[in-house]
Amino acid sequence: MDKAIEYSSELIEEQGQIIDPFSLAELKFNLATAYNLRSDNADLPEVIKLYTEALETGNPASRPFIHNNLGMAYFFNFLLKS
Numbered sequence: 001m002d003k004a005i006e007y008s009s010e011l012i013e014e015q016g017q018i019i020d021p022f023s024l025a026e027l028k029f030n031l032a033t034a035y036n037l038r039s040d041n042a043d044l045p046e047v048i049k050l051y052t053e054a055l056e057t058g059n060p061a062s063r064p065f066i067h068n069n070l071g072m073a074y075f076f077n078f079l080l081k082s
Contacts, residue, residue: 004034025058029066036073041080047073 008031016024032050035043051070058066 001034001038005031005038008034021057022059025054025056026062029054029058029062029069032073033069036069041076044073044077044080048077 008027012024012027012031019027028050032047032054035047035050048070051066051073055063055066055070
């Protein structure tokens with residue numbers, strides 16, 4: 001999982017200006033999902049940020065999946081704070 005996170009982060013950083021918006025949104029969605037699967041609570045703010053960015057520029061067909069995962073991230077964040 002860490003390799004996937006590292007590779008995706010580097011790809012966004014290095015190629016983010018070149019990649020088309022839909023592909024970039026998918027990459028951010030996948031990166032956020034990888035962070036979630038790692039189950040490190042310290043990653044939640046980054047996860048929420050990435051899902052939100054993916055939602056803003058993503059393919060409309062992908063939005064239900066992004067909304068679902070973003071909602072779960074907010075729920076986990078709520079649980080941590082309560």
